[in-house]
Amino acid sequence: MDVTELLDQTAAAALAHAAALQHRLRAVGGAEEPELRECDNDLHRLIGDIVSLRNAAELLKRMQPAS
Numbered sequence: 001m002d003v004t005e006l007l008d009q010t011a012a013a014a015l016a017h018a019a020a021l022q023h024r025l026r027a028v029g030g031a032e033e034p035e036l037r038e039c040d041n042d043l044h045r046l047i048g049d050i051v052s053l054r055n056a057a058e059l060l061k062r063m064q065p066a067s
Helices: 003-027 034-063
Strands: none
């Protein structure tokens, strides 16, 4: 496994975890409580960051010379 595959797999796992946390937060009323809404917003940004990492891994894969 090379670095880009490791990065992609790690990002995928982190994305799944963050999405599950966001779902749980919304299930307990994240939209009603200001503190929970702020946490939900932070999770949304985190998910965006993880997606960016996955995109970076894909770009690195494309840049590698064919073996």
